[in-house]
Amino acid sequence: MMKSRYSPVLETVPPVEGVRKKIIFRTAGDGWLQEEYGDEQVFDLMDTFRLFTLMDKLQKVQIPGLIEFGNGFRTMTYRYDPKVISARELIKYIIEIEESIGSVEEMSFKSRIVELPIVFEDSVTRAAIEKYKKEIRPDTPNIVNGHNLRYVAMYNGITPEELKEKVLGTEWLLSHQLFWPGGTYQLPIDPRSSIEAPKYNPSRTYTPEGTVGLGGWCLYIYTTESPGGYQLLGRTIPTYQASQRHPAFKDKPFLLMASDRIKYVETTEDKLLEIYKLVHEEASSKYQYKITESVFKVKDWLNFINREDIKAEVREFEKRKREAQKVVKVP
């Protein structure tokens, strides 16, 4: 079949059984190129893991004319200088790197564990929700008892306490940051914590700094005050500091990066506010962020998620979610 002139596909690399999916290279303008894993739009952490490894390799080689790159969940986007390299030439370099990456199952990658205190249904996010209700949409169905948390629990067919346990009971993998400086899209490592939420409609004009929200399958920390559309669950400590006064932000204004794993730990509102004061007002090393260097082994994770008992619990939770979503209104 002759290729359509509207097809963006420049190259495909066939899948290798047990090693990788099909790879597709698509033009994204003269200066941008997209690499995609597999034909289908799916959320598959295995794709994201492979992208981390690819990113690591890309950082270690010099490809002439490659300016920078950034990963999504299942795609890598490359920015290149056509004066130095064409998209077609760039693809050859990338394929060479891809060929050097083995099976994702055998992979391990560097992944820091960052412990972040969280307060559910705290007063700051509560005030933001109140503002939305007053100024934007008074009859929105996603506010129950003045907050979104209970609504999200209902949407997942679980109690508010079970919802909190699901947030606290897993590490959340930061997949990518494309959208907002130091952005924090996170997916749960433990599939039993795979909670879901529809987005605000219409979206919010204001979200407080440190808000932890849920949209689709993604948990997200709003690094700075900003608009937004995710359902609010609570608030965590600062993960962004423009002034870079606190030692944790000395090298860059954002704390978190792709491939980090976040472990939320419940705290009280007083303690949370005290940390805000120490970090932002006093820039004091009296508050030290709890960050541990670690390695993520894909095989261990696969062994865990493929356990029969885990799979049964995931199936059970999926069923509860589907049942609940038949009756819970979407904004």
Added chain:
Amino acid sequence: MSKIEYGSLVIKSGGIQTLVEDWPGRVGYYKYGYAISGAADHYAHRMANLLVGNPITEATLEIAGGLFEAEFKHDTVIAVTGADMNPEINGKAISLWKSIRVNNGDVIKFNVSKGVGFRAYIAFAGGINVPVFFGSKSTCIWGAYGGFQGRALRKGDTLQIGKLQEKQLEKLEGRYIKPRFIPNYENTWKVRMLPGPTAAPDYVTEKGYEKIYSTIFKIDRNSDRSGYRLITPKEIFPQEWARKTGGVAGLHPSNLVDMGYPIPGGLNVTGDMIIILGPDGPCGGGFTIIGTVIYYDVWKVFQAIPAKDYIKFEYVDIDEAEKLRKEQDEIFKEEVVIGGV
């Protein structure tokens, strides 16, 4: 090069929106979510810098809409390029695409666009002194970072601009851009657009592209440096989506699993509306990108007047687009300038 000294430019009116922007904006921080930013009209920006002897990467002032006014506090040389907003110095009209001597106490004042073009640029000999934030002096206005305190200029601000020796200024004044390098400004902007990355046949039908390439799109009033919204006929979207839903990513066929966006120029379709992403556009998100306006032409999009002008796409392929970009980058050399000493 010796160290540049700076003097003051006192802002008397920020106008509709006046920003500090350099070129090509932020490089190397895309994956951390920092907007690329930079001059929306990269062509006029680079020419302005050439005229006053700056590197083409130096920051200029980007004046959107007009009504900017400022007072110089030292003698210097400037150049105005881009849209003609009837700029005046002390009430006397000045030429565009030409370097001009200004003196201590002079007031520069912009009116509004004459009806074609939306952004004017002022380059100052010696440049603009604002902090370099993540590798660039550019402002990202919706993110409120970079440039002058992360915001548009307003009355009472003092901006630091280059203060050169008299000997240097003499060499820089009275220089012109050769007329054939001054672009035509129109109300229907023809721009070449390359389909992809999420294009035919899996996301948009072939017929959809035929329609997109044969439609003249009116620009919506809600258009800015983040994106230019095009009023998109129903015969294009939703009619020509090649799939019924976005699957796991959402109900609407424009939804997909989050990916990086090409900036500037990506044709982001959110819901059924085409938005041409601007220099401040988000680095990524969960909506299709059905094409990209090629870099050679992308400045034209941001010279279009919101709620007034039109965009017409023309087909181009990747090989031609890359060739054009190389050709354009070759233009910005001293040879396009006439005059001076």
